[in-house]
Amino acid sequence: MDVIPIPQLTAIMIEGLHYTYPDGTPALRGVDLLVRKGETVALMGPNGAGKSTLALHLNGILTGTGKVEVMGLEVNKKNVRAVRDLVGLVFQDPDDQLFSPTVEEDVSFGPLNQRLPAEQVRHAVARALTWVGMEGSENRSPHHMSFGEKKRISLATVLAMDPEILVLDEPVANLDPRGRREFTELLNTLDGTKVIVTHDFDIARDVCGRVVLMEDGQVVADGGPADILSDNGLLERHGLL
């Protein structure tokens, strides 16, 4: 897709991004991607395609060679704090995301790092918990919760920071069908730009307006869910069917 980026409308712009893991494994080999503001994009592809690695570049956890810009801000060492205010990353395993003894502490962790005053932190925590349907769970311990609840709290810890762009790594993996459906509905209620790394066709179809297919560290297809997800030849070639 040849698009000329219009700065005011661009949420994420990636150009020629390469990344090699410290052990020498190449993970990204020249990724170009443009995400417009307000768009919800499914990032799909087989295991090892580089989807999660790409997600980690979106708020500067990893930095490769090439160019990554979010909301017009280049992702580099200097801008990393501002970038992390803009881009919220929800990790796949909630036990990696939730490290505090209580829900309240975990959800307030991000806003506190943003150095918000106490009153606003409390407000942000309450609002985020309400968004994910977990209001009143402030004093519970995350490690006592069910997997689905932990997933919701993980999302809340990032929503509390009020990010412009939400990046979710496998949001419904390991959830039971009802948990999957509820989480999908929850995602649909959230405004803003979203990038969702997933293997789940339902999420791609029901939540996303666009599907980006990756393999071997490159974007191999990009289009509407109806086109991409019905192209059996394409899906089979890239290990999704």
Added chain:
Amino acid sequence: MKHDFIDRYARLESPVHALDPRAKTIALFAIVICCVTTPPGAWWPFAVYAALVLVIANASRLPLKYMATRVLIVLPFILVVALFVPFMHEGGPTYDLGLFSVSRDGLIVLWNVTVKALISVSCLILLSSTTPFADLMHGFERMKVPRFFTTVASFMYRYVFLIVDEAERMKRARDSRNYRGRWIWHAHVIGHMIASLFLRSQERAERVYQAMSARGFDGTFPRVSEPKMRAADYFFMLAVTLAALSGRLVVLWT
């Protein structure tokens, strides 16, 4: 999996639970220090300490059975160490029991070790069972315990159950393939399990750190609010400390 948490009853409501962690820490450590420095042969001081512990335990509304089982866990360790002292101790008056004799000084040592251990352990259990672990750590931080220790302890408390679960799952997967661990050359399997548990924990640590960085973590933990010590906290702290000290000082006059 479900685990028994050390602070399982830490969220009950009672006058003791409501106290500031700092007040509880100082008061209960005062009892411990007075207790372990009381010379053997004294009786009244231990009655004072025991009474203090019982009063606090009663006010804390902790289930008696829970307290008792927790305290009794240490008994076997004491008995292994001290049970034989009365029979081995030489010198001083002895009581003849026919086959063997029992030393009076040895008996006092046994009594001392047992009573001091029971009272000290009760104090620690009271502290950890009436204070949520996180509050306890924050209390320590405000008492100038280095952040490094409290952070490590907090993460340990958070992740130890996860690691136990992981080990348990690995063990099940191993046993379901009929591992018996019968001979010494089977031991390498356990070595491999420990190694892969270590690697998994290390990888998890990496991911947890990434998730924290993604939320703007820069090495410090800002807090929402810093609770203040209230009059009740000071009163509890002073009353318990003075009571324990007076018990300790009785020895000097007698």
